[in-house]
Amino acid sequence: xxxxxxxxxxxxxxxxxxxxxxxLLDEKVLDIVxxxxxxxxxxxxxxxxxxxxxxxxxxxxxLDEILDDNDITKSDINSARVVSASYMVTDFSHTHDWExxxxxxxxxxxxxxxxxxxxTYTDQSxxxxxxxxxxxxxxxxxxxxxxxxxxxxxxxxxxPVLEFAVQNGAVEPNPSAQNMLVFDWRGCVAIHIVxxxxxxxxxxx
Numbered sequence: 001x002x003x004x005x006x007x008x009x010x011x012x013x014x015x016x017x018x019x020x021x022x023x024l025l026d027e028k029v030l031d032i033v034x035x036x037x038x039x040x041x042x043x044x045x046x047x048x049x050x051x052x053x054x055x056x057x058x059x060x061x062x063l064d065e066i067l068d069d070n071d072i073t074k075s076d077i078n079s080a081r082v083v084s085a086s087y088m089v090t091d092f093s094h095t096h097d098w099e100x101x102x103x104x105x106x107x108x109x110x111x112x113x114x115x116x117x118x119x120t121y122t123d124q125s126x127x128x129x130x131x132x133x134x135x136x137x138x139x140x141x142x143x144x145x146x147x148x149x150x151x152x153x154x155x156x157x158x159x160p161v162l163e164f165a166v167q168n169g170a171v172e173p174n175p176s177a178q179n180m181l182v183f184d185w186r187g188c189v190a191i192h193i194v195x196x197x198x199x200x201x202x203x204x205x
Contacts, residue, residue: 002172008033008108009196014024017096018176019134027056028102029068029196030196031194031195031196031197032191032192032194032195032196032197033186033188033194034066034070034072034189034190034192034193034194034195035190035192036190036193037188037189037190037191038059038188038189038191039181039186039187039188039189040055040057040164040186040187041055041184041186041187042055042166042184042186042189043158043186044073044083044166044181044182044184044185044189045180045181045182046171046175046180046181047176047177047180049168049169049170049175050168050169050170050174052105052165052166052167052168052170053056053166054163054164054165054166054167055163055164055166055167056109056161056162056163056164057161057162057163058099058158058161059153059160059161059162060153060160063150063153063177064159066193067166069161069173070195072195072197073171074153074154074156076110076196076197077154077191077193077194077195078193078196079192080147080150080151080192080193080194081145081147081150081189081192082143082147082150082189082190083187083190083191083192084135084136084138084185084189084190085118085135085136085138085170085187085189085190086133086135086136086190087104087117087119087121087129087130087133087134087136087184087185087186087187087188087202088129088130088131088132088133088134088136088188089126089127089129089130089131089132089185089192090130090131090184090185090186091183092126092127092130092182092183092184092186093182094126094182094183097125097126097128098125098126098127098129098171098172098175099123099124099125099129099171099172100121100123100124100126100168100181101121101122101123101124101168101169101171101205102120102121102164102166102167102170102172103117103118103119103120103121103139103167103169104117104118104119104121104136104164104166104167104187105117105118105142105161105163105164105165105167106118106142106145106146106163106164106165107145107163107165108145108149108160108161108162108163109161109163110158110159110160110161111140111158113145113163113170115163116139116141116142116145117138117139117141117142117192118141118142118145118152118164119136119137119138119139119141119147119170119187120136121134121136121137121141123172126185129185129193133188135136135192136187146162146189149162150191154174156199159174163203164187165198
């Protein structure tokens with residue numbers, strides 16, 4: 001898990017440069033944007049074009065790690081939302097390519113909710129996605145479900161647990177028991193977390 005964040009760098013450099021002077025310091029609350037990805041791995045070993053592969057993620061635990069890694073608390077967070085998704089094939093050794101079409105769904109297990117579409121993929125070359133992060137088409141229903149899970153977590157009203165599932169509907173050429181479709185891949189969802197952090201900055205007045 002890796003988190004990258006953006007800080008008003010110029011302001012911090014000014015504060016550092018003036019730290020040795022006699023200028024007064026004033027405490028300011030600055031918004032910092034944290035960029036975080038949650039990734040789920042899927043293993044496919046299929047004799048049919050239609051298959052379902054579910055994986056469960058304790059999303060509350062993942063979010064707890066993000067806060068711990070960046071020394072922030074729920075009360076620091078101003079907002080959090082899903083901004084993008086992608087997928088990548090991580091292992092594939094066939095002598096010919098395959099094209100797959102389907103969707104990745106998401107549902108909340110902690111609230112016994114229904115599954116909704118999060119990502120769609122159409123005629124995706126497996127060979128073309130090998131070690132290549134492919135931007136995914138997000139579905140609004142899945143985005144809203146995950147954003148609600150984030151809001152519930154921040155408010156302390158729920159500990160979200162999510163189930164992501166590959167719902168594949170088509171493969172070209174069609175796999176069979178004699179020609180199995182075998183590959184590993186992962187889907188990633190990126191969120192932005194905006195948190196207010198107190199810093200001492202120079203007061204010019």
